[in-house]
Amino acid sequence: MSRKIVKRTRWYRKIHRWIASGLFVFFFFIAATGLLLGWKKNSNGYLLADSQKGVSTNPKDWLTVDSLRSIAFKIYGDSTQAVNKPTVERIDIRPSKGMVKFVFSEKYLAVQLDCSTGKLLHFERRRADFIEHLHDGTILDNLFKTNGGIFKLSYTTIMGVSLLILTITGFWLWYNPKRIKQKKQ
Structure with missing residues (x-):
């Protein structure tokens, strides 16, 4: 055995x-x-970048997602000198922070915007x-x-x-x- x-x-x-x-x-x-x-x-x-806070957490004060997406594309293009429009992998809206994050498939980049003003809160890798x-x-x-x-x-x-x-x-x-x-x- x-x-x-x-x-x-x-x-x-x-x-x-x-x-x-x-x-x-x-x-x-x-x-x-x-x-x-x-x-x-x-x-x-x-x-992992911290999620920034926007001006207002009230969705009535926010810009449309389409407007915010256009702003995110412009910021992405200006920051990377990219000729082609990037692909949005996901859109992460944080109602409690009044912030939206556009995560792009290219180059592992993301843009955090204030939902009310469209102001850039953070550009992150x-x-x-x-x-x-x-x-x-x-x-x-x-x-x-x-x-x-x-x-x-x-x-x-x-x-x-x-x-x-x-x-x-x-x-x-x-x-x-x-x-x-x-x-x-």
């Missing part, structure tokens, strides 16, 4: 070593970017979005312009299954020597 456990433990060790060695760099990236993402709200605005795309593999989908997130899906599947296998084999690498020791006693 003890020989069987030893043989199985050697097999677990081989699998564990093979996966850990082959995917070391990817696990390092996941750990480093995960750590940064965990700290993004405590980075004093470096990784979205470092946290870039780090998140590194973390989950989306950066490859963006780079190769793929539809359906095939790189992200493949990457997260491979890394998730690998981490699960490492956890299982790691447990048996820890537990089997204890079992062998108990059998010898």
Whole structure:
């Protein structure tokens, strides 16, 4: 019985070593970017910009979303000297702050505007979005312009299954020597 456990433990060790060695760099990236993402709200605005406050939180005082979008496009164009109109990835309206944020797909940039006046509150580089795309593999989908997130899906599947296998084999690498020791006693 003890020989069987030893043989199985050697097999677990081989699998564990093979996966850990082959995917070391990817696990390092996941750990480093995960750590940064965990700290993004405590980075004093470096990784994730603070949401600014507008003049009024009353929606009756606000400009239309279309007007605000035109202002955001102008600010984006003036700030980046971009010739083409950018693509808005999302519009984030914060009613409690009287602020709207236009997040652009290009260059990880965003514009925060006062909903009432259209005044620029903050022009930001979205470092946290870039780090998140590194973390989950989306950066490859963006780079190769793929539809359906095939790189992200493949990457997260491979890394998730690998981490699960490492956890299982790691447990048996820890537990089997204890079992062998108990059998010898």
